[in-house]
Amino acid sequence: MNNSELTILVIDDETFVRETISDYLSDSGFNILNAGDGAEGLDVLRANKPDAVLVDLNMPHVDGFEVLKVVREEQPDLPILVVSGAGLIEDAIKAVRLGAWDFVTKPIMDMGILEHALSQGLERAALIKENKKYKEHLEAEVHKRTEALRNEIRMRKKTQDALMVLQAEVIETQKEIIMTLGEVVETRSNETAKHVRRVAEYTAILGLRAGLDPEEANLLRLASPMHDVGKIGIPDTVLNKPGKLTPEEFDLVKTHTTIGHEILKHSERPIIKAAAIVAYEHHERWDGKGYPRGLVGEEINIYGRITCIADVFDALGSERVYKKAWSLEKIKGYFEQEKGKQFDPALTDLFFDNIDEILELRKLYPDG
Ligand SMILES: [Fe+2]
Ligand SMILES: [Fe+2]
Structure with a gap:
């Protein structure tokens, strides 16, 4: 000094x-x-x-x-x-x-x-x-570092938010692609686009009632629209033939199950994996007389058994160029007669126990 x-x-x-x-x-x-x-x-x-x-x-x-x-x-x-x-x-x-x-x-x-x-x-x-001065310097330093840390946290949160939005977007896109794919296939074979949406909802409800946890029921909701995806491998002339199919033609149509399975089976994604099962097994019958493998009873995956009921129920209840929509009574009669043969009897009962809920969903996605 x-x-x-x-x-x-x-x-x-x-x-x-x-x-x-x-x-x-x-x-x-x-x-x-x-x-x-x-x-x-x-x-x-x-x-x-x-x-x-x-x-x-x-x-x-x-x-x-x-x-x-x-x-x-x-x-x-x-x-x-x-x-x-x-x-x-x-x-x-x-x-x-x-x-x-x-x-x-x-x-x-x-x-x-x-x-x-x-x-x-x-x-x-x-x-x-x-x-x-030193104290002020320290305070300034602490303030500076706190700000830097805050900024970093803000940035990270922003990135995280953006990633979450992106992830949600990807999931939504997947759902849409799956649904659209199902719709396209069904439309080609004279089904309506709404058919797969209704089947999706029915399978989710029946899955829940049958004891699947909500997440798995939702998985089935996303997978079941692809049940007929293998039909892209079936020629139009056969798929849309106005008259009765010859036995050879019917054998060809049956291959939509194995084709669908072939298309989907290589994925590791849970939805696609479930869809592969649904495509493969939705025409199996409880009594073992179904196709392509003739599986019996619970050999058939529950996804297949559920989708089978939902698919047939909706097809019977819908109007097609070649047929009128069946009444609920007639459909019930058919299922009553076929349970234990074409359909899993317990799941059939469960489905009709919850028929009010099913009919509500049917109203949500009307044809036309
Ligand atoms: Fe099918
Ligand atoms: Fe179908």
Whole structure:
């Protein structure tokens, strides 16, 4: 710390004392400001911002105690030393309580003592200043890092949100593709596009009622629209032949099950895997007289048994170019007669136990 960069304010009403101190400190290299009483001292203090203040206690108008009070309020980190001849210990205590950093008694026998006290005050003030700066620096650093962290969290969340939207989009797209694929195939074979939507809903309901958990029932809802996807491998002339099929032609139509299975079986995706089963087994019969493999009873996957019921129920209840829609009574009669033969009897009962719900769903997706 270089004295020439430091300014000391000396407030004393005794000209001789003031000048003696000022001269001495000036010789030591300090810049000096003078004031003859407390009021003037405060004016100079506010106008010039000295680095330290030496103040007398007993002065007219505004005394040293008043100056101490003001300094404590306005510039608490400013070193202020009392230089007083009062010689009363009470005054010294009062001054220290009011914020005096040190107390030097007059007459000053050794100016070195005064300078030493002053230097100590200045050093302490410099230290406080540095600490403050360091604290501010730390606070700024903490603030900066907190902001950076917040930004990173915001960015991550944004990315995560975007990914979730993308994922939802992909899932929706998959569902739509599956449904559209099913619709296209069904439309080619004189079924309506709404047929696969209804079958999807029926299979989900029957799946739930049969004890599949909601997630698996939903999987079946997404997979069952693809039950006839193998029909893309059957020629139009056969698929849309107006009259009765020859045995050879019927054998060809039957291959839509194996073709569908071949198309779908290579996927690792749960929906496609389920769809492969549905395509393969939806024409199997409970009594083992179905195709393509003639599986019996519970050898047939529950997805196949459920889709079979849903598919036949909807086909019978829908109008086609070659037939009228069957009444519910007639359909019930058919299932009654075929349960245990074409259909899983327990699932058939379950289906008709929940027929109100099924009919509600049928209303949601009408043909035309
Ligand atoms: Fe089929
Ligand atoms: Fe169908």
